[in-house]
Amino acid sequence: MDTKQRDKKYIMNTYGRYNVALKSGKGCYAFDENGKKYLDVSSGIGVNSLGYCDDGWVDAVTKQASTIQHMSNYFYSAQPSKLAETLCKLTPFSKVCYGNSGAEANECAIKIARKYSFDKYGAGRNEIISLKNSFHGRTVTTLSATGQENFHNFFFPFTGGFLYADANDINSVKSLISDKTCAVLIECVQGEGGVNILDKGFVKELRAICDKNDLILIDDEVQTGVGRTGRLFCYENFDIVPDLITCAKGLGGGLPIGACLCSEKLENVMQPSTHGTTFGANPVVCAGANYVLSVVSDKKFLDEVNKKGNYLKEKLLEIKGVLSVRNLGLMVGIELERDNAHDIAVKCVENGLLIITAKNLLRMLPPLNISYGEIDEAVKILNKTIQEDI
Numbered sequence: 474m475d476t477k478q479r480d481k482k483y484i485m486n487t488y489g490r491y492n493v494a495l496k497s498g499k500g501c502y503a504f505d506e507n508g509k510k511y512l513d514v515s516s517g518i519g520v521n522s523l524g525y526c527d528d529g530w531v532d533a534v535t536k537q538a539s540t541i542q543h544m545s546n547y548f549y550s551a552q553p554s555k556l557a558e559t560l561c562k563l564t565p566f567s568k569v570c571y572g573n574s575g576a577e578a579n580e581c582a583i584k585i586a587r588k589y590s591f592d593k594y595g596a597g598r599n600e601i602i603s604l605k606n607s608f609h610g611r612t613v614t615t616l617s618a619t620g621q622e623n624f625h626n627f628f629f630p631f632t633g634g635f636l637y638a639d640a641n642d643i644n645s646v647k648s649l650i651s652d653k654t655c656a657v658l659i660e661c662v663q664g665e666g667g668v669n670i671l672d673k674g675f676v677k678e679l680r681a682i683c684d685k686n687d688l689i690l691i692d693d694e695v696q697t698g699v700g701r702t703g704r705l706f707c708y709e710n711f712d713i714v715p716d717l718i719t720c721a722k723g724l725g726g727g728l729p730i731g732a733c734l735c736s737e738k739l740e741n742v743m744q745p746s747t748h749g750t751t752f753g754a755n756p757v758v759c760a761g762a763n764y765v766l767s768v769v770s771d772k773k774f775l776d777e778v779n780k781k782g783n784y785l786k787e788k789l790l791e792i793k794g795v796l797s798v799r800n801l802g803l804m805v806g807i808e809l810e811r812d813n814a815h816d817i818a819v820k821c822v823e824n825g826l827l828i829i830t831a832k833n834l835l836r837m838l839p840p841l842n843i844s845y846g847e848i849d850e851a852v853k854i855l856n857k858t859i860q861e862d863i
């Protein structure tokens with residue numbers, strides 16, 4: 474049996490996979506089991522921030538793996554404490570709580586927001602307003618938080634207490650606020666929902682409404698965080714500071730990590746026994762994340778992410794068959810005239826370009842250190858694929 478046959482026989486069928494078994498990678502390039510080379514502008518859904526097997530990242534991770542690979546959270550450990558210090562020094566936040574994924578980071582944020590309200594106002598003030606078309610994860614609670622009806626099926630009963638407002642419509646949010654509301658949950662750029670960039674005015678009004686009503690503003694930075702949008706965290710583009718942010722995907726540079734960062738007013742909400750994790754704060758993973766942050770937090774690096782994003786957008790708009798392009802930094806959605814993004818993505822992969830979709834868009838989340846030459850090559854393969862199709 475080869476890899477694909479074994480996968481089909483023994484792994485539950487939760488993904489429609491591309492017809493490729495990847496074996497190795499370096500930088501922006503991946504190689505399949507037959508030795509075929511692919512340019513990857515998906516980064517494992519925004520995870521491989523520095524591409525495949527970046528030398529510095531590999532050094533940091535392997536060094537830590539051969540020093541101590543895991544200890545329980547009942548012991549102090551240098552790597553997670555350094556990572557938390559760096560995250561807090563680079564942001565206005567004061568404390569970090571670790572987990573292993575985006576969904577877990579969001580669960581943690583939801584728990585903190587609800588406990589803050591419970592401690593201060595008592596039971597019953599627990600509703601969270603999220604936005605339609607959002608995506609917050611696959612656990613039963615984060616599915617509830619996700620503002621898309623098709624995610625609210627099969628697994629009943631879902632966690633209660635979530636209401637869904639229209640993005641960019643402040644009156645829609647206001648109409649859902651009551652004495653039961655404790656938090657508002659947003660993605661400043663909706664990733665899975667189709668690279669929808671929220672209006673700055675809307676986000677600022679949300680901040681003001683949350684201040685006025687003592688609601689916790691939670692910003693899901695799982696996809697947008699750690700340099701993806703040309704700022705260390707996406708909220709910086711909107712001139713606000715949330716009360717809680719969650720990050721995951723790109724933080725570990727390819728190893729599983731989730732982190733929830735909170736402002737000072739929330740830093741003591743969680744106490745021993747209110748939250749925990751066996752694997753979270755793993756030193757090998759945190760060593761990788763420390764390395765990623767040491768590269769990505771540099772202002773010049775982030776400026777380049779912005780420049781590359783704009784360069785990529787301009788090149789994409791020159792392609793015949795591309796209707797529009799939405800981007801913030803290197804988070805890019807491409808709308809096609811023929812509305813056949815999925816077919817084009819499959820053909821791109823055949824033509825050596827690993828690309829993903831979001832709703833009816835093609836989506837690019839390339840490694841943040843992609844070169845201009847590699848951007849040109851990606852655009853060339855996409856152009857060829859679209860023209861072959863017309």
Ligand SMILES: *Cc1c(COP(=O)(O)O)cnc(C)c1O
Nearest residue numbers: 574575576608609610664695696
């Ligand atoms: C991917 C994603 C999640 C879920 O992260 P997992 O690591 O898959 O649990 C949550 N929120 C956003 C915005 C995401 O893009």
